[in-house]
Amino acid sequence: MEVKTPHIKAFPYEEFRDNETLEELSRQLNEGGANVVVSKLDDLINWGRSNSLWSLTFATSCCGIEFMSIGCARYDFARFGFEVTRNSPRQADLIMCAGTITNKMAPVLKRLYEQMAAPKYVVAVGGCAISGGPFKKSYHVLQGIDKIIPVDVYIPGCPPRPEALLYGMIQLQRKVKVEKFFGGANHKEKNPHPLVIDFKGMAKEKLEEVKKFIKKEIDNTWK
Amino acid sequence: MEVKVIEYKVFEQEVQALKAKGFDYLRNLTGADFLEEGLGCVYQFENTKTTENVNLKVLAEKVGEEYILPSISELYAIADFYEREVYDFLGIIFLGHPDMRRLYLRNDFVGFPLRKDYDMSETNPSNQMPEDDEKDSDFTCEYTLDEEGNLRRTEKCLWMPEDYVINIGPQHPATHGVMRYQTSLDGEVIKKIDVHAGYIHRGVEKLCELGTYQQTLAFTDRFDYLSANQNRHALCMAIEQGLGVEVTDRIKYIRTIMDELQRLDSHLLYFSCCAQDLGALTAFLYGMRDREHVLNVMEETTGGRLIQNWNRIGGVQADIDPNFVANCHLLINYLRPFFKEYHDVFGGNVIFEQRFKNVGVLSKEDAISYGCTGGTGRASNWHCDVRKRHPYAAYDKVEFDEITFTGCDSYDRYRVRIEEMEQSLRIIEQLIDNIPAGDFYVKQKPIIKVPEGMYYASVEGSRGEFGAMLISDGGKNPYRVHFRSMGLPLVAVMDHVCKGEKIADLIAISASLDYVVPDIDR
Numbered sequence: 001m002e003v004k005t006p007h008i009k010a011f012p013y014e015e016f017r018d019n020e021t022l023e024e025l026s027r028q029l030n031e032g033g034a035n036v037v038v039s040k041l042d043d044l045i046n047w048g049r050s051n052s053l054w055s056l057t058f059a060t061s062c063c064g065i066e067f068m069s070i071g072c073a074r075y076d077f078a079r080f081g082f083e084v085t086r087n088s089p090r091q092a093d094l095i096m097c098a099g100t101i102t103n104k105m106a107p108v109l110k111r112l113y114e115q116m117a118a119p120k121y122v123v124a125v126g127g128c129a130i131s132g133g134p135f136k137k138s139y140h141v142l143q144g145i146d147k148i149i150p151v152d153v154y155i156p157g158c159p160p161r162p163e164a165l166l167y168g169m170i171q172l173q174r175k176v177k178v179e180k181f182f183g184g185a186n187h188k189e190k191n192p193h194p195l196v197i198d199f200k201g202m203a204k205e206k207l208e209e210v211k212k213f214i215k216k217e218i219d220n221t222w223k
Numbered sequence: 224m225e226v227k228v229i230e231y232k233v234f235e236q237e238v239q240a241l242k243a244k245g246f247d248y249l250r251n252l253t254g255a256d257f258l259e260e261g262l263g264c265v266y267q268f269e270n271t272k273t274t275e276n277v278n279l280k281v282l283a284e285k286v287g288e289e290y291i292l293p294s295i296s297e298l299y300a301i302a303d304f305y306e307r308e309v310y311d312f313l314g315i316i317f318l319g320h321p322d323m324r325r326l327y328l329r330n331d332f333v334g335f336p337l338r339k340d341y342d343m344s345e346t347n348p349s350n351q352m353p354e355d356d357e358k359d360s361d362f363t364c365e366y367t368l369d370e371e372g373n374l375r376r377t378e379k380c381l382w383m384p385e386d387y388v389i390n391i392g393p394q395h396p397a398t399h400g401v402m403r404y405q406t407s408l409d410g411e412v413i414k415k416i417d418v419h420a421g422y423i424h425r426g427v428e429k430l431c432e433l434g435t436y437q438q439t440l441a442f443t444d445r446f447d448y449l450s451a452n453q454n455r456h457a458l459c460m461a462i463e464q465g466l467g468v469e470v471t472d473r474i475k476y477i478r479t480i481m482d483e484l485q486r487l488d489s490h491l492l493y494f495s496c497c498a499q500d501l502g503a504l505t506a507f508l509y510g511m512r513d514r515e516h517v518l519n520v521m522e523e524t525t526g527g528r529l530i531q532n533w534n535r536i537g538g539v540q541a542d543i544d545p546n547f548v549a550n551c552h553l554l555i556n557y558l559r560p561f562f563k564e565y566h567d568v569f570g571g572n573v574i575f576e577q578r579f580k581n582v583g584v585l586s587k588e589d590a591i592s593y594g595c596t597g598g599t600g601r602a603s604n605w606h607c608d609v610r611k612r613h614p615y616a617a618y619d620k621v622e623f624d625e626i627t628f629t630g631c632d633s634y635d636r637y638r639v640r641i642e643e644m645e646q647s648l649r650i651i652e653q654l655i656d657n658i659p660a661g662d663f664y665v666k667q668k669p670i671i672k673v674p675e676g677m678y679y680a681s682v683e684g685s686r687g688e689f690g691a692m693l694i695s696d697g698g699k700n701p702y703r704v705h706f707r708s709m710g711l712p713l714v715a716v717m718d719h720v721c722k723g724e725k726i727a728d729l730i731a732i733s734a735s736l737d738y739v740v741p742d743i744d745r
């Protein structure tokens with residue numbers, strides 16, 4: 001990413017890159033009573049994001065009851081900022097897939113995932129969501145949701161204990177915290193609808209045009 | 224279990240005669256593939272006055288490539304859903320059934336999984352995940368025989384042209400799982416509900432046929448996870464009945480106490496969910512708080528919170544924890560005062576009363592015809608408690624009241640649950656200090672072979688009669704296992720009770736009926 005050189009009167013541009021000057025400056029300000037913290041903007045944003053992960057209420061079976069328990073007084077996931085659950089995928093940050101996904105349900109789950117706004121995460125809760133669990137041999141059970149959507153954290157168990165669920169969510173927080181919001185690949189995933197071009201029987205001028213287009217696309221991606 | 228085999232031709236008259244004799248409750252319907260004999264069904268009827276049972280087995284007739292049986296959905300309302308289930312899994316066509324569609328599987332599913340020749344391999348395209356969404360069809364069909372004895376299919380439209388149909392579920396926070404209702408509305412008033420089940424159909428009955436007897440047990444806990452112990456109890460009883468195993472009194476006592484603890488767990492969750500569905504978050508938290516205490520007691524003995532995996536064929540997994548008795552006493556003393564508090568914060572609240580009173584009325588006749596057992600049936604004044612009708616385990620040794628009400632509405636369904644919790648405490652109190660000495664497990668052979676025959680055992684689950692039907696051919700795998708679901712009648716009745724109610728009451732009614740979806744879909 002290109003950064004323009006801003007012009008600030010009292011602060012030469014070179015000193016932006018000099019940590020000691022910055023730290024000295026903030027120390028002086030702190031001593032004078034001002035509340036100043038110097039940090040990366042990424043850290044700040046990720047601190048906020050990781051402590052307010054909103055999950056979609058998506059529970060298909062047994063594991064969903066344990067998901068309810070961690071929402072209640074004894075385990076209370078509000079301590080970690082997960083207490084807001086959303087009923088609409090468009091407002092949720094993550095799907096906590098608690099329960100068996102069957103063949104009939106799988107297209108629905110996929111659609112829910114695609115409806116969510118990025119950055120989005122998936123937590124697979126319980127044996128069923130991970131691999132089909134006890135019903136692996138069945139004719140109607142999807143053998144792990146990672147066959148259809150990318151999974152960030154797996155929480156094994158049948159059902160996992162609430163402590164395990166909390167642990168899994170904390171792992172997800174860690175994952176969120178190391179992401180880069182600015183100037184890096186942030187939770188990149190494969191384009192679900194890739195562009196398919198058929199070169200066969202294409203006119204010459206058209207071929208050139210397409211080549212140019214692809215080159216531009218590649219350049220853009222690698223910038 | 225005594226089963227009378229009757230001819231296809233006289234079947235319809237026989238059922239009519241039974242109904243006239245007072246056998247008004249269709250307890251269970253099991254379809255099975257009897258190999259050389261062809262496909263067939265086992266019907267279980269009960270006389271609700273005398274608790275007498277009659278079981279009929281009838282084999283389907285073959286017309287061309289199709290198997291047919293006459294439908295009895297006009298006599299028994301629940302047969303509507305049961306027959307659709309049989310059609311779905313075995314492909315028996317019921318003549319004169321007004322709505323012969325699949326109930327669980329997608330309508331483009333190929334094959335009938337419970338037939339013995341169904342290909343279970345991964346290469347079978349039916350077993351693979353479909354890429355596309357299911358196409359909804361607005362049409363259903365009815366089959367009849369014409370004069371020449373050929374099958375005739377008549378298409379019917381499910382909706383009127385002026386119907387305004389909205390779709391609730393499968394991903395909806397208040398349908399208690401992945402249930403889907405297509406609801407047609409007239410303004411705000413519900414005209415018709417079309418139930419789509421099967422979003423969590425896991426094919427357990429087929430899986431049971433593939434495993435050994437011991438392996439079937441684990442699945443039962445995962446149907447209605449709030450009746451985990453009771454479900455497994457039923458299957459263990461059916462297998463023990465087949466093997467002729469007599470369990471000791473100690474086992475019976477432990478199983479009874481565990482079942483009642485499970486009922487407390489489930490009813491507390493019911494209270495919480497009712498509150499949450501109506502928007503009362505505080506009451507929800509109260510219920511969940513107290514539920515944790517029940518779970519603690521169970522966990523200390525069984526090691527599981529939600530799913531206990533505790534019963535096994537011939538007994539239970541291990542002896543009770545040394546603190547179990549003391550913990551139960553503590554629990555009883557802890558819980559007793561809270562029933563009043565629940566009433567104060569929630570049950571007696573005027574908003575709640577207005578949402579529940581006279582909403583979703585289900586008469587006693589309809590409750591029986593739809594087979595709505597459990598709290599729902601008892602709120603309609605039907606004495607349907609299996610613990611009283613067919614006592615099992617230690618229930619004949621304890622005193623407790625069967626709670627019934629005559630209001631037939633959602634509010635009474637709620638009250639039944641609350642008062643039943645007190646009865647559960649009463650049962651535990653009577654048993655806990657008198658657990659007899661003895662073995663907690665009657666030793667079984669490592670390879671269990673149940674003698675040929677049919678066995679049925681049922682228990683009073685948290686939300687109705689849960690039954691396990693076992694058909695054995697003498698081998699080391701069960702030939703056919705069928706579970707009587709507690710929840711299926713409760714969703715089958717949704718269309719009936721919601722008709723004429725407001726759309727907002729749909730959520731209240733389904734909360735009061737209290738079904739658990741994996742138990743319906745199995």
Ligand code: SF4
Nearest residue numbers: 062126127128158159
């Ligand atoms: S992993 Fe176990 S507890 Fe969780 S949904 Fe599957 S069967 Fe139920």
